[in-house]
Amino acid sequence: MTNPALPGSTLDPRSRPDDSFVRRLLVVEDLALMRDLIATVFRGHGFEVAAVGSAAEARRVAKTFDPDAAILDIDLGDGQNGVDLAHALLRAHPYLAITFLTDAGDPRIARTDPLPEGATIAYLGKSGMTDLDRLIGAVEATLTDASNARYRDDRAGTRPFARLTPAQLEVLALAAGGLSNAGIAGVRGTNARTVERILQYVYEALGIPADPAMNQRVVAIGRFLEEGGQPLTLPAVTTAGPR
Amino acid sequence: MQAAPGDRSDPGAAPPAGRVRTAWLRIGDPAALSWRVIFLMLPAVIFSPVLADHALYGGPWSAWIVVAGIAEVVLIAILVGARPLLARVGTGGARSAFVLATFVTAGVVRGAAIGTTEAVLGIAPDFEVLFRLVIGPPFIIALLLLAATAVVLHDEHQAIVARLEAERARLLALRRSVDFLLERARRELVARVHETIDPGLRELDAALGPDGGASAGSVVPALRTFIEREVRGFSHRIVADAEPGESGVPIDPVRARPQVPIPPRLPLASGLRPAFLAVLYLVISAPSGLRTLPAPEAIAWSVGVALTAGGLLWLTRRIAGRVELPTPLQLAAVVVVHAIIGVLVIPILRTIGLAVPPNVTAAAIATSAFVGVVAAIAGAVGARRTATEADLRETVLALAETVADLRRRTWLTRRRIATVLHGTIQGTLHVAAIRIASAGTVDAELAATIRREIAAALETLTTTSDAVPDLAAALDDITALWDGTCAIDTRVDGEVGPALAPRTDARAAVIEVVREAVGNAVRHGGASAVTIAISMAGSAVEARVDDDGRGWQGERGGGMGSRLFDELCDAWSHERRDGGTTLRARIALT
Numbered sequence: 001m002t003n004p005a006l007p008g009s010t011l012d013p014r015s016r017p018d019d020s021f022v023r024r025l026l027v028v029e030d031l032a033l034m035r036d037l038i039a040t041v042f043r044g045h046g047f048e049v050a051a052v053g054s055a056a057e058a059r060r061v062a063k064t065f066d067p068d069a070a071i072l073d074i075d076l077g078d079g080q081n082g083v084d085l086a087h088a089l090l091r092a093h094p095y096l097a098i099t100f101l102t103d104a105g106d107p108r109i110a111r112t113d114p115l116p117e118g119a120t121i122a123y124l125g126k127s128g129m130t131d132l133d134r135l136i137g138a139v140e141a142t143l144t145d146a147s148n149a150r151y152r153d154d155r156a157g158t159r160p161f162a163r164l165t166p167a168q169l170e171v172l173a174l175a176a177g178g179l180s181n182a183g184i185a186g187v188r189g190t191n192a193r194t195v196e197r198i199l200q201y202v203y204e205a206l207g208i209p210a211d212p213a214m215n216q217r218v219v220a221i222g223r224f225l226e227e228g229g230q231p232l233t234l235p236a237v238t239t240a241g242p243r
Numbered sequence: 244m245q246a247a248p249g250d251r252s253d254p255g256a257a258p259p260a261g262r263v264r265t266a267w268l269r270i271g272d273p274a275a276l277s278w279r280v281i282f283l284m285l286p287a288v289i290f291s292p293v294l295a296d297h298a299l300y301g302g303p304w305s306a307w308i309v310v311a312g313i314a315e316v317v318l319i320a321i322l323v324g325a326r327p328l329l330a331r332v333g334t335g336g337a338r339s340a341f342v343l344a345t346f347v348t349a350g351v352v353r354g355a356a357i358g359t360t361e362a363v364l365g366i367a368p369d370f371e372v373l374f375r376l377v378i379g380p381p382f383i384i385a386l387l388l389l390a391a392t393a394v395v396l397h398d399e400h401q402a403i404v405a406r407l408e409a410e411r412a413r414l415l416a417l418r419r420s421v422d423f424l425l426e427r428a429r430r431e432l433v434a435r436v437h438e439t440i441d442p443g444l445r446e447l448d449a450a451l452g453p454d455g456g457a458s459a460g461s462v463v464p465a466l467r468t469f470i471e472r473e474v475r476g477f478s479h480r481i482v483a484d485a486e487p488g489e490s491g492v493p494i495d496p497v498r499a500r501p502q503v504p505i506p507p508r509l510p511l512a513s514g515l516r517p518a519f520l521a522v523l524y525l526v527i528s529a530p531s532g533l534r535t536l537p538a539p540e541a542i543a544w545s546v547g548v549a550l551t552a553g554g555l556l557w558l559t560r561r562i563a564g565r566v567e568l569p570t571p572l573q574l575a576a577v578v579v580v581h582a583i584i585g586v587l588v589i590p591i592l593r594t595i596g597l598a599v600p601p602n603v604t605a606a607a608i609a610t611s612a613f614v615g616v617v618a619a620i621a622g623a624v625g626a627r628r629t630a631t632e633a634d635l636r637e638t639v640l641a642l643a644e645t646v647a648d649l650r651r652r653t654w655l656t657r658r659r660i661a662t663v664l665h666g667t668i669q670g671t672l673h674v675a676a677i678r679i680a681s682a683g684t685v686d687a688e689l690a691a692t693i694r695r696e697i698a699a700a701l702e703t704l705t706t707t708s709d710a711v712p713d714l715a716a717a718l719d720d721i722t723a724l725w726d727g728t729c730a731i732d733t734r735v736d737g738e739v740g741p742a743l744a745p746r747t748d749a750r751a752a753v754i755e756v757v758r759e760a761v762g763n764a765v766r767h768g769g770a771s772a773v774t775i776a777i778s779m780a781g782s783a784v785e786a787r788v789d790d791d792g793r794g795w796q797g798e799r800g801g802g803m804g805s806r807l808f809d810e811l812c813d814a815w816s817h818e819r820r821d822g823g824t825t826l827r828a829r830i831a832l833t
Contacts (some may be wrong), residue, residue: 012420033696037677056720084766089729103475103669126673127471131680157397226476 023143026067027051028058028085029101030076038071038101041132055085062089067096069139075103086116097142099137099151101126115154122151125159134178160227163205171198176221266392271338273392274398275560276345283390286613288315291530292357298602299534302366310360312682317356318383321349346387350380378533385526393621396465399629407635413641421649429656432481434703436664439477443469444697447675455690459680466676478665481657505570512564513622514577520618521553527610531600539727540555540598546595548588552611555584570623577619578612585611586799647813648833652748654810663703671700711747714740717754718775721761729765729773736778742832743784752811752830753777753784759807760788760826768792768824783813790824 025047029035038149039051050065053060055076086098092098097120100115115121122138129135132207138151153159161169174184180198183194188195203216206223210216273279292311297304307565325345332341354375361367417424447469450462528548532541559580568576585608675693679685685693712720715733722731743750757775764770770792777786794817808815808828815828 008337009366031666031674033674034670037674054720056723059723059726085724088725103665127467127475129673129677131677238440 022048024048024065024067026058026062026070029073045136056156058085069097069143071099072102074100075086083115090116099138122148124151125153164202168198168202171195172202172220172224175217176224246477267333267339269324269392269395270342272395273329274394275342276322276329277313277394279394280390281322284386287386288318296583300367305528306364306366306416310357314353314357314361317353318349321352346384349385351376354379374534378530382526403631403635407631407638410638410642414638414645417645425652425656428653432660436704439473443473451690453684455685455687456777461681463676463680466672470672474669481661506630507570507572508567509570509623509626510559511566511573511576513626514565514619515560517557520556521549523737524552524613525549531603535600542598547592549596551588551591552584572621578615581615582608582612644813644831644833651752651811655751667703668700673694706813711751714743714750721758725765729771731773733775738779739777739784742779746832749830749832753786756811756828757786757788762791764792768794783829786828789823794819794824
């Protein structure tokens with residue numbers, strides 16, 4: 001069979017849902033082009049789709065639309081985020097199946113709450129997606145009892161910083177916020193030597209060699225920021241008034 | 244208060260220091276031993292022998308001029324000689340002690356020199372040991388301290404004036420160029436975006452083929468790599484401000500000639516300070532009394548002069564102190580008031596039966612007039628200093644506000660462009676990759692669609708308007724987002740909406756700050772009820788967010804969002820209180 005929106009789609013016809021009942025999908029994505037693409041494809045697969053561009057709109061629509069599944073972009077722009085939205089939606093719709101669709105490879109480094117837990121959650125990186133089949137597969141998996149392990153990019157061993165523990169990530173985030181080792185130690189209630197040791201593990205895990213011509217700390221922080229990591233900054237202490 | 248860059252709201256404040264300690268430290272300034280002090284001392288040091296002693300002892304004028312000359316040379320030698328030593332004497336109080344010791348030495352040695360010269364020339368009855376070494380020196384020392392203080396105060400004032408002019412020039416330069424700086428920053432950012440992504444886009448364009456024809460197998464992996472390697476990281480770096488050369492605002496301080504005029508009108512009171520001037524009268528009248536009267540009567544005379552003059556000054560001040568006159572007239576009036584006091588003092592003291600030194604009437608009037616000149620100048624200089632300090636404070640506050648405004652707008656611009664790059668452009672490329680992958684091969688129509696969409700996405704880099712929702716709509720959105728999780732009560736003063744309506748950037752900042760504060764309270768503080776109150780405070784908007792959560796600035800993890808608050812607010816604080824926390828943010832409508 002062919003997908004009307006995507007000529008030559010390689011979708012396996014067996015994944016095609018039963019047409020006898022319509023499943024409702026809420027798509028929250030701030031880019032209209034992507035939103036329309038997703039909506040069109042899922043409509044072609046028998047979903048009833050409501051597609052919106054902001055978190056607030058999603059909350060309003062969800063009340064009357066009563067979705068079974070949702071695809072949420074994590075970075076919704078303007079300080080809204082898909083993880084907050086997920087937690088809020090789950091309160092009103094506890095059985096909602098959620099697929100996060102995001103650029104952030106690792107939710108731990110974005111400034112979000114932990115993701116909701118359970119078999120009804122999937123997490124897909126936009127960058128790994130060559131077509132929407134995988135997205136459809138993920139939504140299907142969250143709606144059925146199928147294992148969703150394939151659709152948890154946030155747990156993939158290949159994601160950036162996969163090898164860092166939460167403590168190591170936190171130290172890196174604090175360093176990215178401009179703190180010295182002593183400053184980080186103050187925040188974490190340890191001492192500067194421990195902090196330096198943790199940072200050495202971080203450099204090792206990220207494969208940043210000890211090269212006298214390079215500053216490992218700067219390189220590590222650069223990578224952290226490039227991946228969209230949010231520095232954990234301390235309350236600013238300004239000594240001079242205006243700069 | 245955990246996060247209170249309070250300095251930002253109060254940048255002009257002087258460091259607290261005791262007045263006495265400040266005055267004492269002033270004496271230790273190198274300027275206390277400068278030629279300017281010597282020059283200020285000239286009239287008193289030369290004229291007291293030439294006029295007062297000549298009147299008392301007679302003898303040829305020339306002899307007294309020689310006496311005065313020698314006394315002056317001695318004074319200069321000691322002050323100038325001590326100057327190089329001062330640099331070697333510690334700091335702070337130690338220097339003040341050294342300068343005081345120098346003044347004492349100068350007073351005593353000068354007295355000895357005058358006495359010796361008088362004896363050698365035979366123009367005074369004897370060496371006058373008591374007067375020259377014990378009574379005279381305190382008079383000279385007091386005058387030296389007064390002169391030194393005046394000189395150092397003048398220097399301090401010049402420094403304040405210079406700072407004022409520099410800050411004012413910065414403020415003017417900044418105000419004139421805010422829009423230019425912002426536009427330049429925006430253009431540079433857009434140029435950098437193009438520089439970074441254009442080569443990749445050209446490659447994509449070439450790969451698509453003139454009329455399509457590319458295969459997904461060749462285009463998609465390259466496109467994915469391009470998004471991953473170039474676009475994604477760059478969009479994050481823009482927000483994190485990790486690009487070199489992007490931090491701070493380039494403002495070159497402009498030096499201008501310090502020019503703060505004396506106020507054009509002054510109240511009479513500024514030249515009539517009873518307490519301070521009474522002390523001055525006491526010091527000045529003491530020598531004449533002690534030289535000619537027995538000690539108890541001499542003391543009664545000095546105290547009498549001080550109290551009478553002080554009393555008359557107080558009375559005048561009470562009656563006419565508030566009268567404001569054009570400054571030259573005011574200065575003249577102050578001198579005249581003092582001269583009249585000089586005329587009145589002797590008859591009043593005689594009337595109440597106090598002993599008065601002989602031949603003192605003319606000297607009393609002249610001295611009073613002299614005190615009047617000192618008082619008038621000191622009053623005018625003081626008024627100018629007060630005006631300058633107020634002006635400086637105001638200027639620095641205005642400068643801080645302008646800088647905050649620029650920071651705020653720069654941050655918003657940067658975020659706007661990052662959003663376009665991260666959302667629109669990157670998303671469009673994702674969509675393109677998905678379309679190409681699904682199609683397998685790119686036909687002419689798909690190639691044209693992709694080209695058109697990418698062009699439209701790039702267009703948004705320069706055309707994205709500052710579309711900011713109005714405050715009420717934004718607050719509705721915030722309330723809707725957390726509906727069911729957290730009850731949000733909003734109270735917006737009626738005047739806030741109209742004030743923010745024309746100020747896009749300030750409105751965007753208020754919305755961002757409130758959204759961040761509410762998000763933090765719910766996400767990290769577990770709040771279930773939040774009150775948002777927005778009101779005007781002068782020309783600034785004050786947003787207050789009270790929550791019932793456990794706070795979002797724990798000992799660990801630092802301040803969530805403090806960077807955003809720093810960039811967007813003129814001042815902000817986040818405090819814990821009973822049963823929750825309170826965020827206060829001030830955003831000026833510059």
